Amino acid sequence: MDNKILKPFNCFIPLFLALIIAGIAIPKNSIAQNNSSYELLPAPDAWYNSVDGVRVGVRLRGQVPGTFGDGPHRLNAGLWLGTNFPANPVSYYLKYTEPIPAISDFGSEGSISAKTSYRTGFQSHGLTFNKRWQTGFNELNYKELSIGVKGDYRFNEDYLLYQQLWQTQWLYLTNATFELTNVNGLGRYALSFSADANIAGKVDPFLRSEIVLRQKVEFTEQFSLSGRLYSGFATDNTAPEYLFTHSFSSARSWMQSGLTRARGTIPPSWMQIGNIQVTGGPNLRGYLNNDIQSLNNGNQPLYTSLSAVNFEMNYPNPLDNGLKKIPVIGGLIDLRSYLFWDTGTSLGFTSIEEPNLLSDAGLGFLLSIDIPDYLGKSRGITLRYDMPFWLSHPGVENAFKFRQVFGIGATITL
Structure with a gap:
C-alpha cells in the first residue's frame, strides 16, 4: 500500500x-x-x-x-x-x-511504566523503572530513583514557535533521575539530579546532566529565605532541545505542559514580547527579554554549560492571610510576595559558555493553586509575576528600569 x-x-x-x-x-x-x-x-x-x-x-x-x-x-x-x-x-x-510487589511497601513503591505519546508534532515512547523510599508516614520526606529508555522524534515543526531550539532526527536515550527531599537543621531541603545520554541513531552520542539543590530557611512564621543552586552541563554534540539558556528551561521540558507543548495555546505575540517565562534551568529571570529577542532574530542563545544561584526572601502578605481564612479552598491557595536575586555564569568546563557573571534583582509575587496527589506531589498550577528592576548586564538599556516577567511555575518549590 x-x-x-x-x-x-x-x-x-x-x-x-x-x-x-x-x-x-x-x-x-x-x-x-x-x-x-x-x-x-x-x-x-x-x-x-x-x-x-x-x-x-x-x-x-x-x-x-x-x-x-x-x-x-x-x-x-x-x-x-x-x-x-x-x-x-x-x-x-x-x-x-x-507496581512490583516484591520491592513495594506503604509509600515506598517500586514500579515499571510504559509510556507512549504522539501529539503536537512530537512522539515519545519509553519504559521506566521507578523506586520510591518514604520516611515513615510523612509523604514529604522521601527519596526517588527513576531509570529508563525512550525514543523521541520531532516529526512536525509547524507546532514550534522557535524551530532553532529543535533538531528533527530520532533520539534514542537512556535517562536517570534521583530526587531527595527532607528536613535539616535549617529547614526543608531538596536535591535532584538528572542525566540523559543519546546512545544510538543519526544524531551523534551526547551526555547532558542537571543538578539542583534547594533549601528553605524559616526565620519566623512570616519571614523565610528560599535558595536554589543550579548547574547544567552538556557535551558538544548535544541536541539543541537539551541545551541551556539563561532564563528558561530547555525546549525538551516544554513538552511536559499543555501550556507550552505547542504554539498558539499561549498567543505567539505574547511569547515574542519577551515577558512570559517557562521556569527552569538557571532561571536568570531578568534576562528573559534578551533571550527571547535573540530567538526572534533567528539566533540560538544556547549553551553547553550554565550554573546559577537564586534567592527569594519571603515577607508578609496581608492578602494571603485573608485567603487562608476562606473555608476549604483557603488551604489550597498560596499567595507569596518576595524579594529576589539571581546570579549565574558558566564554569569553564565545556565549549559553548557564557563569559560574563550575570545578575538581576527585584520584587515578585507567586500564586499557587494546588490539590496534592496521594504522595503529596503538586497537581495544580503556579503563576508568578516578577519585576527585575536591576540587571548587571542590561545591554543598551539602563541597569535600573521597570521590567516584568510572567512566570509559569515556581522558581523554588519548597
Whole structure:
C-alpha cells in the first residue's frame, strides 16, 4: 500500500503496542461493566493550539476500585482529534504503570511504566523503572530513583514557535533521575539530579546532566529565605532541545505542559514580547527579554554549560492571610510576595559558555493553586509575576528600569 496513504495512521502503531502491553498485564477477568475489580473512568477533554485548532477527545483513567491511583494496573490515557484537520489530526497519550510487589511497601513503591505519546508534532515512547523510599508516614520526606529508555522524534515543526531550539532526527536515550527531599537543621531541603545520554541513531552520542539543590530557611512564621543552586552541563554534540539558556528551561521540558507543548495555546505575540517565562534551568529571570529577542532574530542563545544561584526572601502578605481564612479552598491557595536575586555564569568546563557573571534583582509575587496527589506531589498550577528592576548586564538599556516577567511555575518549590 502507498506510504502516503498509510502516513496518517502511523501514529496508531505504538498506541496499539501499548494497548497490547496493558491488555496482557491487566487480568482478563478484572474488567466488567458493573461490579468488578477494575474500572475505566472516561472524561471529555478539549484544548487548543494554532495548528490543531480546538483539539477534542476523551481522557481515560483505569484503576482497581478504591485505590485512588495507588494500586496495580494503573492506566492514564487520552485520544484527541484536531478540528483544523492538520497533517496529523489524531493524537494520543498513554501511560501504564504496574507496581512490583516484591520491592513495594506503604509509600515506598517500586514500579515499571510504559509510556507512549504522539501529539503536537512530537512522539515519545519509553519504559521506566521507578523506586520510591518514604520516611515513615510523612509523604514529604522521601527519596526517588527513576531509570529508563525512550525514543523521541520531532516529526512536525509547524507546532514550534522557535524551530532553532529543535533538531528533527530520532533520539534514542537512556535517562536517570534521583530526587531527595527532607528536613535539616535549617529547614526543608531538596536535591535532584538528572542525566540523559543519546546512545544510538543519526544524531551523534551526547551526555547532558542537571543538578539542583534547594533549601528553605524559616526565620519566623512570616519571614523565610528560599535558595536554589543550579548547574547544567552538556557535551558538544548535544541536541539543541537539551541545551541551556539563561532564563528558561530547555525546549525538551516544554513538552511536559499543555501550556507550552505547542504554539498558539499561549498567543505567539505574547511569547515574542519577551515577558512570559517557562521556569527552569538557571532561571536568570531578568534576562528573559534578551533571550527571547535573540530567538526572534533567528539566533540560538544556547549553551553547553550554565550554573546559577537564586534567592527569594519571603515577607508578609496581608492578602494571603485573608485567603487562608476562606473555608476549604483557603488551604489550597498560596499567595507569596518576595524579594529576589539571581546570579549565574558558566564554569569553564565545556565549549559553548557564557563569559560574563550575570545578575538581576527585584520584587515578585507567586500564586499557587494546588490539590496534592496521594504522595503529596503538586497537581495544580503556579503563576508568578516578577519585576527585575536591576540587571548587571542590561545591554543598551539602563541597569535600573521597570521590567516584568510572567512566570509559569515556581522558581523554588519548597
